[in-house]
Amino acid sequence: MDTEIFTPLRLDEIDSALQLELKEKLDIDIEACLECGKCSGGCSNGHIFDYTPRKIVQLVKIGDEETLAGMDALWICLSCQLCLDRCPSGIDIPRILDYLREKAVTQGVRASRPDVHLFMELMLEEVRDKGRVSEVPLMIRFKKKTGQYLKDAGLGFRMFLKGKLGFIPSRMQKPEDLKTILSERKSENKG
């Protein structure tokens, strides 16, 4: 990746296809970016991102969809909303990341953090089955898929002793009521 793009861009360097897409679909105007970097200064996970929020905005401007779809930041963004709150132009970067993640998954791009993606998919399975998410069944699903039975076993035992894990999982009386909301899920990619 050419690091030059992370300096302020000239107009002729900008390929606006993705920028227009975000404007049309999300009503987010990347043009309003002041290139001040406050988003990256505040970013909770900026110290481990491969591309910080300001760089992500630059990548959107030049339309580098391949880098955006495969970047690690897509899967370790905490959705903490700090970048959005600090942006003088109010650019909703967490929403852009959600959009790019959804698009990458729909296109079948493999997540840089398969466990993070898997965990999210299993959480949605919980919602589909019960209408709600309970930690214990979710953890069992996750451990079955990853084979990481021993990871956090000690913590699990301590929680059990505290009575934190002993509950019958909460569920809706009629989870089928969610059918009309869940049926249109575009991708069933399981990480």
Next chain:
Amino acid sequence: MDIAYFPGCSLHAMAHEYDRSARLVCERLGINLVEVEDWNCCGATAGHSLDHELALGLSARNLSIVNRMDRGEVTTPCPGCFSRLKTAVHALVNSESMTRRMEKRLDATLSRLPGVTHLLQLLMEARGLRGLAQPVVKPLTGLRLAVYYGCLLTRPHRIVQFDDPEQPSSMDGLLQALGAETVKWSHKTECCGGSFAASEPGIVIDLGGQVLEAACRAGAEAVVVACPMCQVNLDSRQDEIKKERGRVHNLPVLYFTQLMGLAYGYSPRELGLRRLLVSPISLLEEKGFF
């Protein structure tokens, strides 16, 4: 005063003590929490991370049930749920086409939407500091607390419209009104590691570790939270933080409702204080609470 109550998934599972203490203090304050009928997941994390419309649909259904119950307002103790419900209201109010689409899917009207508050906000607005201090029988005198707001209780400000996103003070005011001392510190609104507890625990150990360290440096004896995710992230990883960073914190992490309950005279058992992994019992004994 009756109000629709959205507990959210965590409060029906690991954060049971938050639900229990919230119900107790509301009862004491004459606020009757009426649980939203057959509510569903708010669409947090996995929902909005993978499927925007699904997340919106899940929250829209909950809002439509509040409407059906003929309640003008719904309150939730979970900032994750608070954020999703507020975001859905914002999205629906600003898009007629989305509203129509959701109405069709849910077979409900969404032209009118309920107000959404976090429980802390509801208590502050409904009773005020004076009203919240009124039932105090055991002031929290001598307790030095780091009040931790986390991310979603105050952010993004244009959506949640509660307190100050950088320097919030509502919960500090409440704890002070109950008699406690609150420390000035740097990490009030930093992130605890959010939903990565199981899938990327290293992130929680890193970010949660920073929050705990900042609280210790400021001289706090315990951390107060208003979020089930913050509680579990800060409470459950202190052993690993010790192992990986060599820092011993041993800081109890309590829900603000548990401390209110304590000041109102409820017992540790009623408030589920023994369910916390880092026990607050010896600290509270040392301060003469029981």
